[in-house]
Amino acid sequence: MNAHTQTFLPGHARVDHLAIAELVTRGSRVLDVGSGDGQLLKLLEETRRVDGRGIEISQKGVNECVARGLSVVQGDADTDLVDYPDDAFDYVILSQTLQATHRPRLVVEQMLRIGRKAIVSVPNFGHWRIRLYMLFRGRMPVTRSLPESWYETPNIHFCTIRDFVELCKEVDARIEKATALRADGTRLHFNAPWWLWNLFGQQAVFLLSR
Amino acid sequence: MAVTEQQAPAATAGMSSRDQADQPASLVVRFGPDQPLVLDSGGRIDHLQIGYQTYGTLDGNRANAILVCHALTGDQHAANRNPVTGKPGWWDMMIGPGKPIDTDRYFVICANVVGSCMGTTGPASTNPATGRPYGLDLPVITVRDMVRAQAMLLDHLGIESLFSVAGGSLGGMQVLQWAASYPERVFSALPLAAGARHSSQNIAFHEVGRQAIMADPEWRNGRYLEAGTSPRKGLAVARMAAHITYLSDEALHRKFGRNLQDRDKPTFGFDADFQVESYLRHQGSSFVDRFDANSYLYVTRAMDYFDLAAEHGGRLANAFKGSRTRFCVASFTSDWLFPTSESKTVVRALNAAGASVSFVEIESDRGHDAFLLDEPELFSTVRGFLSSAAEARGIR
CATH class of the missing domain: 1.10.1740.110 (Rna Polymerase Sigma Factor; Chain: A)
Known part of the structure; x- marks a missing residue:
């Protein structure tokens, strides 16, 4: 999905990708939902030796993945996850894509059915800059990491870190680990309270289990 | 002698199609009654003849062979001028030096299917038992029979394992049948514009x-x-x-x-x-x-009978159980003969079987025939998939 809100470290892997890779056990079976051009899957294959698969909605993205030797099928997270059998993967990953799905709750539920664990990274709409933007301008924020106007963005289901934590409760998902990343890619202190993450995390990465 | 091999006579355009059945303008191998082709129908062909073509060079490890499977009215002349029509081969754009199926790298084999009329045993071939054309005396053929015959050809050529099997439509059915019948002989598979069964329509x-x-x-x-x-x-x-x-x-x-x-x-x-x-x-x-x-x-008829799930207890995923083959499935948006839904059924089954699969739906308004035409997205998909698979297999 072309819904990424990304922080690139020049010449290196994306910080959220590195944070995800840390959560993945070596040699595990992984499904990357919304694999884009295959950056994350490639990183996982190279650094974690995973047996990786992907779903990607755009033909261009799929072709790029196939050319990189990745096993990626063209499909839609909203409709195609139901086709996968239970427990098919050790991890199902959704990187910066949840906000672009039509039914985020269903997607998270499906992820936890297909995989023993799910890893979800979400942009945080509760970040202080966004709050200030709305407070002072009274308009939907257009920032460097969220560059599209409200009428053009594929991101139709924004949430804050606390909203996502609530969703996890709703679907009975256990949060095993979570990491919040600042805009510059640095991490917030592990023991910081949710409200602090919600204010200062530009994005968060969650490791979920049933 | 059980097997005889014949070199291709020079292919000149305008040869009669009638001659091709017994004396094809291609390579040909003839098996004796000690190696009959036993058919799904219970019948058998005691004097099997296979007309085929090859392109490129088999490498020292015999690891770079790609079997290309043709569609309903295709033939073995995939990448050379057709001896009957005088036109370029049906996959001339796909196969050749520097093309997606690169004959500088891979050894390509294409064989006429059993039941056809271009040099592999079919109803127009002379029945050695009667000296007349088989006509309807030939038992009904299935896709699995076609694939069995191709496996006999590979045995004859001394090729234990294929780097890839590729084809569209009926060719794609053969690809899926290969992956199901001989999983250990198929390193990668490219079923295009195909499905795991022929629909009622x-x-x-x-x-x-x-x-x-x-x-x-x-x-x-x-x-x-x-x-x-x-x-x-x-x-x-x-x-x-x-x-x-x-x-x-x-x-x-x-x-x-x-x-x-x-x-x-x-x-x-x-x-x-x-x-x-x-x-x-x-x-x-x-x-x-x-x-x-x-x-x-x-x-x-062979296409009509094709139903890979039925062969495996009604569950398509069972056809690919434990498969180590890498699959790349492709469909075309405007194909209503083998619509994307048929390819997706295959992809779902492969996923359920835990197989390695890529799938791309290619945007084209040219219908089912798109797999034979100049479709850049198809070419880049095939090229990318084969290159990465070649790397994994150690083909230079």
Whole structure:
């Protein structure tokens, strides 16, 4: 999905990708939902030796993945996850894509059915800059990491870190680990309270289990 | 001698299709009765002949062979001038030096399928037991039989394992059958514009074609060759009906619209007033010069019987259980003969079996035939998939 809100470290892997890779056990079976051009899957294959698969909605993205030797099928997270059998993967990953799905709750539920664990990274709409933007301008924020106007963005289901934590409760998902990343890619202190993450995390990465 | 091998006579355009059945302008191998082809129907072919072509060079490890499987009315002449029509091979754009199926890197084999008429045993071949063409004495053939025969050819060529099997339509069915029947012999597989079964609608279209052939009095219960004739009208109608299913509404409209053929106004008669009619008539009449009517019955029947799930207890995923083959499945948006949903069924089964699979739906308005045409997205998919698979197999 072309819904990424990304922080690139020049010449290196994306910080959220590195944070995800840390959560993945070596040699595990992984499904990357919304694999884009295959950056994350490639990183996982190279650094974690995973047996990786992907779903990607755009033909261009799929072709790029196939050319990189990745096993990626063209499909839609909203409709195609139901086709996968239970427990098919050790991890199902959704990187910066949840906000672009039509039914985020269903997607998270499906992820936890297909995989023993799910890893979800979400942009945080509760970040202080966004709050200030709305407070002072009274308009939907257009920032460097969220560059599209409200009428053009594929991101139709924004949430804050606390909203996502609530969703996890709703679907009975256990949060095993979570990491919040600042805009510059640095991490917030592990023991910081949710409200602090919600204010200062530009994005968060969650490791979920049933 | 059990097996005889024959070098290809020089292929010159304009050779008669009738000669090709027994003496093809290609490589040919003949198996003796000690190596019969045992068929799904319970029958057998004691004197199997296979006409085939190769391109490129087999490497020292015999690891770089790609089997290309042709569609319903295709043949072994995938990447050389066709000896009957004089036209370039049917996959000339795909196979060759520097092309997606790169003959500088890979050794490509393409064999005429059993039941066809271009040099592999089919109804037009001479039955050694009678000295006459087999006609309908040939047992009914299945896709699995075609693949068994190809496996015999590979054994003959000393190729234990294929780097890849690729093909579209009936060719894609053969690819899936290969992956299911001989998983250990298939490193990678490219089923294009295909499905794991022939749908009811597709069987229906084939039945129209077969009935058109058999309704032609010149068909003579399948014994027309001895009478020196052929059911040309019936076969032409069969081809016309089938040809529509290979295109799309959009493609036909773009090409012909409602344009009239060499006239300014309709004739209020039943001539080919419209360009599309004239085009179809041409497709029909040129087809009968290159294809045997009985072969059309046999090969369409083989497609109709194809149902890979039924072969595996009704569950398609079982066909691919434990498969180590890398799959790349592709469909075309405007293909209504093998729509994307059929490819997705295959992809779902492969996923359920835990197989390695890529899938791409290619945007094209050219219908089912798109896999034979200049489709850059298809070429880049095939090229990328094969290159990365070659790397994994250590092919330079």
